[in-house]
Amino acid sequence: MQIDRLNVVLRARSGWEAMELGMALVRRHAAAVWAPWVAVSLPVFVLLNAVAWWTDSFGWAWLAMWWLKPLFERIALYVIARGVFGDASTTRQTLRAQRSWGWQGFWGYLGWRRLSPLRSVLLPVNLLEGADPAHRRQRRRAIAGGAMGHALLLTLVCMMFEIVLVAGGIAAVFLFIPVDLLSESWRAAWELAKQDMPAWMQLGVNLLFWGAATVIGPFYVGAGFGLYLDRRTQMEAWDLEIAFRRLRVRLQQAAPLLMLAVVLIWPGAALHAQQGRPSNAKGAVAAPAGDTPSLEDGLAPASDAADTADAADEDGEEVAEEDDPPLTYDNDPDNTLVGIFGNEPVDTAGFRQAVQRAYEDPLQSPTREVTEWKRTDTDTAEAEKAKREAAAKGSSQRGAKGPLLPAQIAEWTLWAFVGLLVVLLLVTAPRWLPWLRGSGRRRRATATAVVEDAIRIPDVAPPDPAARARALWQEGRPRQALALLYRASVDTMSERAQVSLPPGATEAQCLRASRRMPVEADRNLFARIVRVWQYAAYAGQLPTDDDFDTLATTLQAQFGWRA
Known part of the structure; x- marks a missing residue:
């Protein structure tokens, strides 16, 4: 499967998010889903109900349409399975593909697997993967293992929606009946349904069931396909595989630039290595340019370096005196590259990088954060305080010349508002002060007497x-x-x-x-x-x-x- 062509975002989702993804695919390809669905299911419905009308038995026609629902669900699955890869399907292509697509593992869903509540999530295993029967059995078990609960709820919810649509269609008929005749109409309909339902009424009920299945069926298939995609993403890490494939494509696109950079940088690096080769104290000649020593070559001549040091002592050169400072890691000549590797050239840049990476390793040089309290310097704190006071004083002196004028106007306005509020409270004190003390009297409006003229229908009508x-x-x-x-x-x-x-x-x-x-x-x-x-x-x-x-x-x- 070419998962890098998927036009949906693959990530770990919950079951509800996966079902919503499948329903979004159905909405995106709505015309391509419902057009072939109706084109196939409507002739089958007409044929079955025509035979039922002729035999005067509509019950088996409804049962046959319900049993053949997986035959129509194949259509929706084909459209959204191609749509998820960005391939748009026309009605003619979809109907033509139904002749040979996915029949090998489908017949079980018209037989012993028809009553399975996990049909929505297991149908893609048989129709899309095309494996042998033994492998399909393992795949169905693996796919259903983590999506069984959501698949059961999906089947139950879709079944309830179909029942609600059928009941709503039946109840909508009575909306066109006047209220005065409603009870009699309900009674008459119940008598017809209980005794002998006419053929036109049975055909109408079958039509409602077909319409409900046509509306809800594609969403049922889409939600199950979303669960199927989510299970495969979790088991096969599709999201990581897609990320690595995209990374490979980007690296392939950048490969010519990398090769060009290597070709341009390599001569400069070789020249820098030739210039950086060390020489001995006697002015020994460096190794030839064509000689490329390895790490073993640099470690091999340690005895030669010791012999050279002994020869220098024999020639009468100066040696360390007793009053020299004690040797440490920094001034010890044995810790230099010449003391470690000898006079042979080595790759010092790579060695320094390796040492640097070793020191940066958190396992080799762990760090920790230590918090401690220190006494502040009193003189420093007092100096900072005096500096802040001087700055505040200077700003107040600068603001007094004009910049604080809007603030002063706002302050005067607020004080004027407060004074006006106090005056209003004093003026209206005779009204609210007694009420506040609890001694105020509420004025009760006198209720006017209501004169009613009782209407009384006489029990017996007079003769005139x-x-x-x-x-x-x-x-x-x-x-x-x-x-x-x-x-x-x-x-x-x-x-x-x-x-x-x-x-x-x-x-x-x-x-x-x-x-x-x-x-x-x-x-x-x-x-x-x-x-x-x-x-x-x-x-x-x-x-x-x-x-x-x-x-x-x-x-x-x-x-x-x-x-």
């Missing part, structure tokens, strides 16, 4: 309700008049519809019962008096005198009331 209602209207009791007309209309509706209403029946119950009246004019007139009564009783909107008189006359004539 229209005449009695007109009398109440003339007395200034319009609501009582409308209540009387409403009560009389309910009695007449009950007689003509041949229904018995329960005590305390609501307006909605009366309207539903009025639909049983055989004459449409009676139903419309009863709906009119109910509407006028509701406006008057609950909204406070009364009809005009002419409208009330027209309504009473119409009710009397239509319902046959006595004048």
Whole structure:
């Protein structure tokens, strides 16, 4: 796998972050995922439900669509697996690739592995890695070992989302039913579902299940693919491998420059080595330029150096006197390069670097931080204090000439505000001081008496309700008049519809019962008096005198009331 082509940031993630990465891949390639998904699943849905309609058995059609979900999940996995490497897939390419891609290890997910809750994270192992069956079994065990909990939760959450979408689609149908008919519609739907659900209703339920699976399925596959990528990153250290590959590319690009630098620096380094070769005290000639001594060559002639020293003593040269200072590490000639390596040239630069690295090693020269208290010098502290006081005095003298004028203005403004506040408190003291002491009296507003006109619907309507209602209207009791007309209309509706209403029946119950009246004019007139009564009783909107008189006359004539 060419992991250096991945266009996602590979790093150690939590399970939830890995699932979010997979869902982000699905959102990025949404058109390439859902277009082939619908192009494949919709014909299968139509075919299965057509056969189910013909056989009058829709239950097995829904079960077959649910069982074939891994067949559609292959499409989403193919698109996001190519998209993670930056390869965009068209609908035609995706559908064409389904003929031969990944069938070798897929058939188990339409058989004994169909009910596995780890399908989302294990499906990429079979379809993307292409290993032999024995190796696939080990790979599935390794991949699922660290992602089992998140894969189980992913399956459960996606299943709950599909159920919610189906239930929401069913409930959305009842949003278009009027409130007055809602209870009867629920009852009728329940009776249909309990006794014998019609074919169109079963087809609608199957369509809702297909839509929910189409919406949630790609996200389920994407989240499982994110878990799969995270597990492989953890087990195979993909993030480190990508970093090393990028480092190799950068070094390959810089290799010509490094070779050029070596070619340019090498002659100068050789010349510096020739000039830096040491000579002996007798003026011995340095080694030839072509001679390149090694470390063993520099250590070998130690006896020759000792013989040279003895020869110098024999020739009568000066030797150390007794009053010379004692030898230390700094003045001991044996600690010099000539004393250690002899007169043969050595690579002193490399030796110094090696020694320097040895001294810089924290294991060879450990350091520690020591904190100790020391007594401060009193004279020094007093001098610093006097210097600060002199500086502050000088700055105050310089500021007095003008730079402190804005500060003084601000200070005067604040003092003026404080004085104004004190004056306001003194002026208003008679109002807040008694309240502060607790002796103030609160003024209690006298509550006005609320006059309510109780609306009471008579239990029994009089024989001449229209005449009695007109009398109440003339007395200034319009609501009582409308209540009387409403009560009389309910009695007449009950007689003509041949229904018995329960005590305390609501307006909605009366309207539903009025639909049983055989004459449409009676139903419309009863709906009119109910509407006028509701406006008057609950909204406070009364009809005009002419409208009330027209309504009473119409009710009397239509319902046959006595004048």
